[in-house]
Amino acid sequence: MDHKKRLQVVCIISLLTTLGIWQFGPEDWQKSALPISFRITIFFGILLLAFNDVKNILLMLKGPIGILIGIGLIMAVIFKPSTKVILPLLVGCVIVLAILGFIRRQFGKGD
Numbered sequence: 001m002d003h004k005k006r007l008q009v010v011c012i013i014s015l016l017t018t019l020g021i022w023q024f025g026p027e028d029w030q031k032s033a034l035p036i037s038f039r040i041t042i043f044f045g046i047l048l049l050a051f052n053d054v055k056n057i058l059l060m061l062k063g064p065i066g067i068l069i070g071i072g073l074i075m076a077v078i079f080k081p082s083t084k085v086i087l088p089l090l091v092g093c094v095i096v097l098a099i100l101g102f103i104r105r106q107f108g109k110g111d
Contacts, residue, residue: 004051011044039079046078065097 018037021029047054054074061070072090076083 003055004048007044007048007051011041011048014041014044017041043078065094068093068097 014037018034018041021034021037025034057074058067058070061067069090072086072093076086076090079086
């Protein structure tokens with residue numbers, strides 16, 4: 001199964017879960033879990049609509065650091081209030097990956 005079909009399945013499952021919580025879920029779930037499930041469903045729906053463009057962008061980015069930066073920037077654009085959390089976390093992850101790459105090159109097996 002290719003990535004787009006998997007994303008469609010995830011989107012449908014997420015949509016059905018959100019509808020189930022909304023229609024049949026307990027009242028405390030509707031106050032706490034429904035907004036979260038709704039946002040996740042919207043995210044997967046947007047990702048499904050823009051799948052080809054997002055795929056091309058991520059393929060242009062080389063290596064795990066590029067993909068991490070791409071995903072972080074996409075999340076920051078989609079969820080603007082979470083930018084204050086995502087960007088420092090993204091910078092920290094890039095720094096840790098750079099340090100681990102340096103250690104691997106210095107102490108790894110030489111050819």
